[in-house]
Amino acid sequence: MGSKLRYLRIQSVNRASDCLSFLRDVFRFTLNAPCRVLPQVADVRVLGAIGVVELRRPVDAAAIQRRFVARGVWVRPFGRLVYLMPAYCIADDDLQTLCSGVAATVAEEGAGP
Numbered sequence: 001m002g003s004k005l006r007y008l009r010i011q012s013v014n015r016a017s018d019c020l021s022f023l024r025d026v027f028r029f030t031l032n033a034p035c036r037v038l039p040q041v042a043d044v045r046v047l048g049a050i051g052v053v054e055l056r057r058p059v060d061a062a063a064i065q066r067r068f069v070a071r072g073v074w075v076r077p078f079g080r081l082v083y084l085m086p087a088y089c090i091a092d093d094d095l096q097t098l099c100s101g102v103a104a105t106v107a108e109e110g111a112g113p
Helices: 002-011 016-036 061-070 092-109
Strands: 041-047 050-055 081-084
Touching (some): 061 092, 081 092
16 A cells, blocks of 8 residues: 555645645545445545545444544544545655544444444
């Protein structure tokens, strides 16, 4: 996965709009593919540098947040939405950790108790 992120980063390195394109492409690749197929996911959306995974049911925010933190990411869901708005200067490794942590945690959300 790291080499694909590096490839996307190399393709867009010069301007803020390039960073926006990079984040959009990474979200589409690392959130859309693994999350869209999950039965508990209603939709996955990307708008600029914002990635959103919409679940079919509201989450227990405190419980899911603990699972995010255990994976090394700080995400605060809102109702049925798990949304990401990383800084443009986020390091590739941090972005990978963020996206994979969200995808894995969302996958667990439908796995039952």
